[in-house]
Amino acid sequence: MKKSSISEVAQTAGVSTTTVSRVMNNVATVSDENRRRVNDAIKRLKYRPNPSAQRLAGGKSNTIGLIIPRFEGIFHSYYAMQVLQGIGMSAERIRCDMLLHITDGKSFPRGIDGAVFIDIFGCEELLDRCLDMEMPVVVLNHYLADLPVSCVAVDNKTAAEHVVDYLLKLGHKEIATITGDLKTQAGLDRYDGFVKAMKAHQVTLRDEYVKFADFGLPSARGAAEALFSMPDRPTAVFVASDEMALEAINVAQSKGIRVPEDLSIVGFDDNPAAVHARVPLTTVSQPLRKMGSLSLDILSDLMSGKKQSPSKLLLPTELVERQSCRQTWIER
Helix, strand or coil: CCCCCHHHHHHHHCCCHHHHHHHHCCCCCCCHHHHHHHHHHHHHHCCCCCHHHHHHHCCCCCEEEEEEECCCCHHHCHHHHHHHHHHHHHHHHHCCEEEEEEECCCCCCCCCCEEEECCCCCCHHHHHHHHHCCCCEEEECCCCCCCCCEEEEECHHHHHHHHHHHHHHCCCCCEEEECCCCCCHHHHHHHHHHHHHHHHCCCCCCHHHEECCCCCHHHHHHHHHHHHCCCCCCCEEEECCHHHHHHHHHHHHHCCCCCCCCCEEECCECCHHHHCCCCCCEEEECCHHHHHHHHHHHHHHHHHCCCCCCCEEEECCEEECCCCCCCCCCCC
16 A cells, blocks of 8 residues: 655645644644644545654754763673663663764764763763753763753762671771772762771771772782782772672682682672672672663653753662672681
């Protein structure tokens, strides 16, 4: 059966194709009579408009830019893949198109109606550009308390505090940390939460027990080598990511240090690799897919006008106990 066209609808209704387009896009200036005639013609011809053409006629492409700061190993990143899955599920549900844009912080995608930033590390100027354009935007993995922009992030500080509480309950007092990149909010908040909890429990945090890394494996290996070569090494370590924590376990075992018998280690992410490691890793699970899904739901409401003011969400985490920690009886 031949599919009707917008021209045939216009001819049947006795109006222009422009008037038909205005009726389909609910433009208020169309007269009641013309609106009635167009709707009757649509029903008679069983016309089904092309969604893409309809969006273009209304001046909107319904395309969302997914802006990702460029970093090494992005397509192997557990964080990025989980967030993308969450965004993808919501995009399919609300029927929008996604434009993936990996950037060095200078380039910006064209032809988008809204944007989701996977993070804003290195992309602060692009975010300012969106705000200047009054473009609907949502930022992930970075809580922006002072900017009029929607954001969805994880409560990294509280998560780190819970890790310290857990290790103290196991009897550990010589607790070290290997940080993430402190130029990122996630890395800084995990470090700040760790320090805050140690102070709150009046546990001494030795300077040499703090090793600064950048979420990369070489930096994690160097930090672990330094910690585990100490004559009075720590009995427990909080590591700011699972990948770095698993590398720390490799270093410990290479030195004959048993995990968890001699050393307890806690990671962060709940990466599947943590479950299937030689020593299943105790870690912090963060709702990455949910963060991605919520971001697109919020952006959709902003784009449609259902939501006017920014939404700011801080999602809770969960400590997942596995086999990399145990109670200590070591006395210093």
